[in-house]
Amino acid sequence: MPELPEVExxxxxxxxxxxxxxxxxxxxxxxxxxxxxxxPQALAGRVVLGVRRRGKYLLVDLSEGLLLMHLGMxxxxxxxxxxxxxxxxxxxxxxxxxxxxxxxxxLHDPRRxxxxxxxxxxxxxxxxxxxxxxxMEPLSEGFTLxxxxxGLAASRSPIKQLLLSGSVVVGVGNIYASExxxxxxxxxxxxxxxxxxxxxxxxxxxxxxxxxxAVEKGGTTLRDFSAANGMEGHFQLQAQVYGRDGxxxxxxxxxxxxxxxxxxxxxxxxxxxxxxxxx
DNA sequence: CGCCATCCCTGTTGGC
DNA sequence: TGCCAACAGGGATGGC
Numbered sequence: 191m192p193e194l195p196e197v198e199x200x201x202x203x204x205x206x207x208x209x210x211x212x213x214x215x216x217x218x219x220x221x222x223x224x225x226x227x228x229x230p231q232a233l234a235g236r237v238v239l240g241v242r243r244r245g246k247y248l249l250v251d252l253s254e255g256l257l258l259m260h261l262g263m264x265x266x267x268x269x270x271x272x273x274x275x276x277x278x279x280x281x282x283x284x285x286x287x288x289x290x291x292x293x294x295x296x297l298h299d300p301r302r303x304x305x306x307x308x309x310x311x312x313x314x315x316x317x318x319x320x321x322x323x324x325x326m327e328p329l330s331e332g333f334t335l336x337x338x339x340x341g342l343a344a345s346r347s348p349i350k351q352l353l354l355s356g357s358v359v360v361g362v363g364n365i366y367a368s369e370x371x372x373x374x375x376x377x378x379x380x381x382x383x384x385x386x387x388x389x390x391x392x393x394x395x396x397x398x399x400x401x402x403x404a405v406e407k408g409g410t411t412l413r414d415f416s417a418a419n420g421m422e423g424h425f426q427l428q429a430q431v432y433g434r435d436g437x438x439x440x441x442x443x444x445x446x447x448x449x450x451x452x453x454x455x456x457x458x459x460x461x462x463x464x465x466x467x468x469x
Numbered sequence: 470c471g472c473c474a475t476c477c478c479t480g481t482t483g484g485c
Numbered sequence: 486t487g488c489c490a491a492c493a494g495g496g497a498t499g500g501c
Contacts, residue, residue: 193493223478223496246494263494264480283480301479303494320496347473355473356495364493432493452474455492 192261194328194361195404197246200261204269204295204418205241211290212237213252219285222297223262223305227316233308238290245324245360255310258320262303268296269418295418325358328401333359338394342382349385349393350378350456358382362397365432366404368457370396372431377463378449378456384465431457 192200216230237253248267250257261267270277271293280287286297286306297306309317325341326333341358342349352358353367362370371378374392376385385393430440435448439459449456 196493223494260494262479263492300481301492303478345472351474354494366493453476453492454494 192246192265193363193366194246195401197248197261198243198405199408200267200418201241201243201248204267207271208238208269208290208292208295209240210237211292213288213290215287215289217287217289219280220302222285222299222302223260224307226306227308233288244321244327245356247321249312255308256312258305258307258309258317259297260305262299262301262305264301265297265299265304267418268298270294270296323357325356325360328359328361328397329405333398335391335394339387339390342385342390345382347382348379348451349376349382351452352382354452354454359397361401364454365429366397366400368432369430370400372458372463373400375463377465378451378458380465431459433457
């Protein structure tokens with residue numbers, strides 16, 4: 191469910207409210223993707239300093255160590271303050287509770303591709319394994335056209351799969367990958383290094399514009415995304431291609447096509463998106 | 470070795 | 486109605 195905008199919106203919806211809270215208890219439900227890495231009760235007494243984001247990981251800084259949280263494909267967080275209606279006992283898909291002096295942070299994740307991992311610090315081997323290979327943050331100052339261009343030039347992978355891998359720029363998931371390639375008129379199977387300079391620029395702009403807009407609007411409500419405060423997203427991503435196979439292209443009217451790349455669906459317009467450098 | 474493609478974890482759902 | 490394939494992520498593995 192969550193791509194970068196949804197993770198960022200989630201972060202913003204509870205970071206300020208949980209900052210400064212002291213952990214009273216932590217409890218686990220069914221196993222997630224990886225083990226927590228310590229006894230949950232060992233977290234009691236520590237203070238939550240803040241919440242950062244790297245790619246689709248949330249980094250919950252504690253007075254000692256930090257928690258790496260990932261929502262996988264079906265995860266969501268809720269934070270319910272002390273002064274709000276309590277959530278009550280967890281359901282069958284609630285797998286992590288962090289009870290704090292300011293309220294309860296709860297991870298809900300039916301498919302359990304998500305994770306909560308404790309590491310002593312960001313230089314810890316596990317933290318580095320998970321975070322070091324991540325590409326640039328698309329909404330940061332460091333994400334420049336020159337750096338993006340260099341990233342594409344270094345890879346022969348199909349551009350769609352390179353975007354999805356997150357090794358050049360993080361946060362572009364399966365939906366946004368199809369959309370930004372459509373917006374920049376690039377055929378998804380084009381080897382990354384063969385994308386022409388004008389199209390690289392168009393793609394760069396599209397990534398920044400689409401992700402920034404989605405964050406601003408509170409994330410995409412495609413199925414049932416809601417932030418940790420229960421607010422639903424209002425960026426009804428008017429998908430131009432995603433999920434529209436067989437329907438007419440909004441630009442030229444040709445039927446949108448569906449192809450499979452690395453076990454994932456890619457939607458595109460064969461007439462608008464060509465390897466050639468016309469734009 | 471580095472790069473790249475494939476595989477797979479899982480519960481839910483939409484389409485047949 | 487019931488069944489089955491597909492899925493909004495990404496680490497692990499293995500081939501070249």
